[in-house]
Amino acid sequence: MATLELEIDDAVVVSPVRRTRRLGALFWMAVGWTLLVLAAAALADVLPLPSPTDMDMLARRAPFSAEHWLGTDTLGRDELSRLIHGARISLTVGLCAPVIGLVFGGALGMLAGYFRGRFETLVVGSMDVLLAFPPLILALAVTAYLGQSLLNLTCILGVLGIPAFMRVARASTLTLARREFVIAAQALGATHARILLRELLPNVFLPLLAFFLLGVAVTIVVEGALSFLGLGVPPPISSWGSMIGEGRESLEIAPRLAFIPAAAMFLTVLSFNLVGDTLRALTDPRQGAL
């Protein structure tokens, strides 16, 4: 009997440690890259970089050099500087838009999952209407009417994210609302507001945060697509998507002009996906099989 118990203890103690270790290397590399890009974008004005919009017609598509680390683009603008300033746009939209989704979608989802009834039907129904549009089509159409600006772009992509956040928050709230600690709080006479904020929110927040990181990845891609099509932030401001779009024109002469921003975008999206997916796997044991 004693040996058997010891073996069980071993398995319990060892397995979680091994699991976190296996998630390790890639996860931390992703976190590292994300922080690097964030820092570069935040410090873009402080860093000793050439202007991202100054053209030098004598040095068009210049190769890598000490003066221009990543060369220059078709109009002789410094590629590295444009890349870092582009990161600002991609990350501003990529981080701010999902915050809109997180706040409004999260709140609606929690209220719908907690109060149920007609309110839930109304929320789920109206979200279904928003989901009835292919997201990129709706984003394109609304941008066309509203006009292209950083604020408009962020708001549109943010609103488009609300249904998904609503679903995640509602699903978590539905299961949590039946748990003992919520029933206990109700029995103690806690108000709805207190139950929602003190009991449910801390538990719903982690899955929402994991989903937020995946949302950042999706938003960076959609912003990139809009800018690539020339419908994102207006020129001469650079964004990774518009840089890839401009680089496409000189794919035969200087493919790096498309591939450098493409690599930056791929690594950033991959990093957010990796971190988000890891967090999601930790908070949602059912998805472990994926």
Place this chain on the structure above:
Amino acid sequence: MFGFVGRRLVYLVPVLVAVSLLTFLIASLLPGDLAYVILGDQATPDKVAALRHDMGLDQPIWWRYASWLGHVLQGDFGRSFRTGQTVLQAVSERLPVSIELMLLAELTALAIGIPLAIACAVRSGSAFDRFVTGSAFGMLSVPAFLAAILLIYLFAVELRWLPATGYVPFGEDPVGNIRSFVLPALTLALGEWPVLMRVLRSDMIATLQEDYIAMARAKGLKPSRILLVHALKPSSLTLVTVTGINIGRLIGGTVIVESVFALPGIGRLLLGAIYTRDLIILQGVVLFVACGYVLMNFVVDMLYAVLDPRIRHGHA
């Protein structure tokens, strides 16, 4: 079965009405008066007022919605004020291109995804499985426009095997037509197969642990028969749903791919309407695409019910 179809059909009506209302509201409430767009910046207030009156823009909004919806229900989606073409003509000219593209893309994605998913599920946890699952995860982070540029660079610029852009109608030159679709369809499929592979793989792993699979093995059935006949169908439920959910992504991807490869499909029509501020075409295309998307999701729901008897009998 009919009760299930009926319930879904009844749900379809309010969704379609809401979709039409939202499409109309986006076009009507947002800044940018149609009359100014048509007449240009130099328009005199009198002319604008006259045109607004002609187009009914001075009517109350609910009345404009009702009359617009009335026309739409009779098949009149409006007419471009730039080319004079009706929305219906423009859409029906370009629809076959987009449908061919989406079908080829989906088939390619399934042709890559299903065999890989089965192979991974059979040897789950092996080096092969980890490699494929890892690459699938990586591929999910490659946006369509990025994949398009990579493929163009590889197959059109470096190897010169396939055309980078251009479209040949099927009637004129079937081989050229297929050749012009290879890269666009592959671009979309590259983003699509990882999603399909992941869901089918995890469902398949679960199915392979069922008792009836052990039973089939014990009977001495060939492994290929067990996998393809006994395991694939019950494992493909989530695959069907995900295929449905992904149609939205696919439509978005189609817009980008048609733009990059210069295919004259619905996506190009939409982008062209945006670039030239042809708001009537834009409104018509958005409504058309959204309705098509809703109907496609409805069909996927039906397919799901055909595959899974528990759903059509209402105790899932």
